[in-house]
Amino acid sequence: MLRLVKYLKPFTFLIFISIVLLFLQALANLALPDYMSNIVNVGIQQGGIENAVPEAIRKSQMDKLVIFMDEESRSEVLENYTLKDMNSPDYEEYLKKYPQLKNEGIYILNRISTEETNRINKYMGRAFLAVSGIGQMIADPQKAAAAGSMLGLDMTKIPEGMTAEQVFAMIKTLPEAQLSELLKTMNERFDDLGDKMVTQSAVGTVKAEYTALGMDTGKVQSNYIWYTGLLMLLLSLASAVCTVGVGYLSAKTAAGLAKNLREMAFDRVESFSNTEFDKFSTASLITRSTNDITQIQMLIIVLIRMVFYAPILGIGGIILALNKSTSMSWIIALAVIVILSLIMVVFSVTMPRFRRMQALIDRINLVFRESLSGIMVIRAFNSQKFEEKRFDGANTDLTATSLFINRAMVVMMPVMMLIMNGLSLLIVWVGAHQVAASNIQVGDMMAFLQYAMLIVMSFLMLSIMFIMIPRASVSAGRVADVLETELVIHDPEKPREFTLPIRGQVDFRNVSFRYPGADIDVIHNINFTARPGETTAIIGSTGSGKSTITDLLLRFYDVNSGQILIDGIDIREVTQHDLREKIGYVPQRSILFSGTIESNLRYADENTSEQKLKEAAKVAQVADFISEKPEGFDTGISQSGKNVSGGQKQRLSIARALVKDSEILILDDCFSALDFKTEKTLRKALKRYSEKSTLFIITQRVGTVMNAEQIIVLDKGKVVGKGTHRELMESSDTYREIALSQFKKEELA
């Protein structure tokens, strides 16, 4: 995987933006439970009143409140309120909102910062509780003792029959020392209660204050809920926008990377020589430049959308959850550990079988493929039952293994659900105790529950990656192998050029070659000269190294020692392009490309004349075939020429080489699918057509080479005979043996 990271460079910016968007997405998603918690805590429980800092307050009430504040906080609180009364210029406006203004002055809260609000919330919350507590004591003497103890007041000190107003007046007039003593005891009580509880309790009195102001408290509450809901909606819209953005960027990144990789891999392979090609198999190279890259593309998308996201979400979730309640964090840790160990257990049990399963799938495919490709043989030998048994064996193995894996996997879902549900139950249970202890509010617990789910989810996402990444990294490694393969054959830095006109004389001088990694030479110390206008035939049994000579001449491989010269120039001194420009080549296995007959012939020379095409086709004995087709030269050729017979394919591939009109022409055993009559006619026409060319014919047939100017007999990579048919019949045992196996003695005379 890491070997491919450098190819992500052009996408750094896209990835960076994606990560920023992912952050925003996580933030938005993580904020949602918090707002939900506010709806419960503030919207429902506190009647939509967030804190003990009312937006407006009666002057009479404020006067009472300030009694219970020290000098400093008192001035701070009053600074943040503005007193309005009948004389204020905006009286009418406020009257509508606070009908009580008609009767007395009202303090209106200034626009202040959240920090400021939080600061004065503490003073006002306590003051509100003190005022309402005393109010309660007076109103309901039976509860007086209890409420009094809460405030740290001794009720017995208050003379009976006093109204609340009188009591406040009395307290106000207390000497400084006594008052501060009173405040101190009260504050100690409040400290015990905790700020959260003070605020929660104080909002009740704030609500009463709003009622006293003549405000519609129901509306305050519903406004709060709607307002929060709207915020949530905006947040989830923001989150959706971020996700869409990430989706866009990740799609662009992944598809872009895949495009670049495909392009690079393809370019690379196209410049491979046979040495590199042999290192991988053709099938493997195809998979590497197609399927493997698609795999990587999928991985990148998941990588950006999930792997980058999961930690952000998980860590964010943990931070927020800890914010809500540190004391419950162990529950999340526990859940994560349990789930991860479940995954580990299931995977460690199934993984080995998983690997085996791929082998079993390959096996069943193989057996079935074999039973299809060998259908004639199977029927001929009456071995249908045997094949069925073979297939059944593979089938049973595969079934047993996948059943095991399936059943192990089936455990995952229910257990995972059980863990998740157990987690929520545990949170409710532990949370309930925390709520009872006033450490958190109910809404906080609900938010915590959702955070816990998000965190567990992010771990699940990550664990999926542990399965995906190894798979894709295998693909990545295979693609990197292709991209990093060093080319063995290079063009020279200062290439020479053939001097025109080229004659096309080919010299092999002490040429030896062995395949990379082989112990012995395929061809050893080969020497010969092929002259223009002459036919040089190379004959030998399978494996004697005939085709290697073509491969070397075309520079599909480089010689290990010796040199190959064309018109006296070493072929390694010119560019590969120039070299191949001079050679017409008909391969042993005829290969056509999809397109039309014409496009295939023109593959040799795009700008060739119509006349030339027809001529080449005629020489290659394929003109009749073409003219018989209703579309003629426009007849379609399917991939690798499947829709034409072997013989026609060979002739078309010969015609293609002829179109090139090259100085050197190589026919590598390319008459095998032609009957002797056609072959003979073709060869005759060919000889006339390429009169001046250096012609190479590689074959096993003695009949084909009999009349060549020069026959080179190869055996086990060595030249064991050189000369004309007549000479060789005399001098070469190998040649004679080959000839006699094909003809009767008298026929060869």
Place this chain on the structure above:
Amino acid sequence: MSDREKSTQGRTPGPMGFGPRGGGIQMQGEKPRDFKGTLKKFIQYIRQFKIQVLIVMIFAVASTIFAIVGPKIIGKATTKLFEGVMQTISGTGNGIDFKYIGNIILISLGLYGASAIFSYIQGWIMSGVSMKITYRFRRDISKKVNRMPLKYFDNTNQGEILSRVTNDVDAINQTLNQSLTQIITSVATIIGILIMMLTISRIMTLVSVFIIPLSLVLIIIVVRRSQKYFMQQQVYLGHVNGHVEEMFGGHNVMKAFNGEKKSIEKFNGYNNILYGAAWKSQFLSGLMMPISFFIGNLGYVAVSVLGGWFAVQGKMSVGDILAFILYVRTFMQPISQMANISNVLQQTAASAERVFEFLGEEEESPDIKNPVKPVSISGSVKFNKVRFGYKPDQTIIKGFSADIKPGQKIALVGPTGAGKTTMVKLLMRFYDVNSGGIYIEGNNIKNFTRKELRSIFGMVLQDTWLYKGTIMDNIRYGRRDAKDEEVIESAKIAYVDHFIHTLANGYNHELNEETSNISQGQKQLITIARAILANPKILILDEATSSVDTRTELLIQNAMDNLMKDRTSFIIAHRLSTIRNADLILVMDNGDIVEQGKHEELLEKNGFYANLYYSQFENGDYLSQD
């Protein structure tokens, strides 16, 4: 680095669920032609599992019900908790009722546990059933192959048939394994949740349900648009793969003709379009998640707000809000699942349809009721006015007649396409003649069972079929009860014994998957050994030594001549040198015999055969300028 990959089997193992069904939208487009009919056939096919399937259904529903009740109970606990808190704040009541909450939690734990157990049992049974069905499908297909006429395979791509065993059966397996239970649980969940939601609040349920069509419409719009690009992506992926295969396959030709630039240009053209389609389809399918998430959140917000509003009015408890939120969240999941499942079902039905179609293909005509037993076969074969064509409108063999006496060595020669191999196929009843008849010992070959008829012949084909296994096993394929010594003896006759001994493990040398670790010529020798081992009454050699060098061929022929003394043999050969000593040469052209006789006789006639024969010698005119 000699790893072998098969591009034909690019499938991901199913059970993990990261296969093609992994994310978002899948390729649509595949639809069965006859959904109902296929479903009927399928139900028929799995009828023996009806009890298990019933149990699975019941358990799936049970598990869902237990799971669905959970949130409501947790909600109750929350409500109790909330009430307790309120009481504490207002200083009334006895605070939080932990006993009640504890009880509730225990109850729900029990419910969740039961749900998990039911769900697991259900999954256990279902995976067993689906694997058994998959197994049966594969087995039936493999057996079916052996009962079908060869004609079918001429017209059908091998990869296509292979894909039925792998991809199609796999698709069925996955659907059975996952989607079937998903349908049940999804439906149960949707209904269950609806009921639970209704018991909490009708208005809120209405609002939540109202959101669903909204999301469905949006999702359908996205799916439609992305479908277009998915198709385009698929098409261009095909182009890219095709071009890559073609160019890599013809690498040498491409290089020899300096075709690099052209090839890369074409590739880049495809690649660029593929890129556009790939990112667009990815992006659009990636929209699904945020859209359904956003809509899910819409529901979430609606529930929170409405719930809050109702709670204020005292119409709803806090716990109910929590429960409702949990329900709404789970509600979206089965719905988007269902949208997906219908897609999956369509595809599966298309797969099943293909499989059933294959299983329902016409089979070979049954063997005759009272067959003749092939006892004391001397090897006389008679062709009587045989007419045959692979396709009804194309007659290839036009009235072929020949009378072959026991022990004769018959050579069939003629240009490509003359119908030589076809004759062999008719003789072994791979195909049945259209008219006329073929007789062995005077009995029409239709009067034998195919099995017994074919046991008369030993056949070596040009196409050397061997299978992955040891060389010993491969030769023994000719006669499976043969002893090791007999196998080795046949190998000696086929001149392959020496070669086998040069291999790493001798006769236990394992042939690889493409049987590419020995040469074509050696493969031919092994197939000859295989036919020799079968010890047939009549031997057929169809271009059997075309890849063997001529010296070895000569040796084999001598050995064969010995072996086949007094046995009839048919030889089809390109190299006329191989057939000079045949007892009878049948010269075929255009599906008919144009000449027949011995080598010398035919040469004297100076006709078609002589022409064919002499064309392999140049008689000095190779260079002549005439």
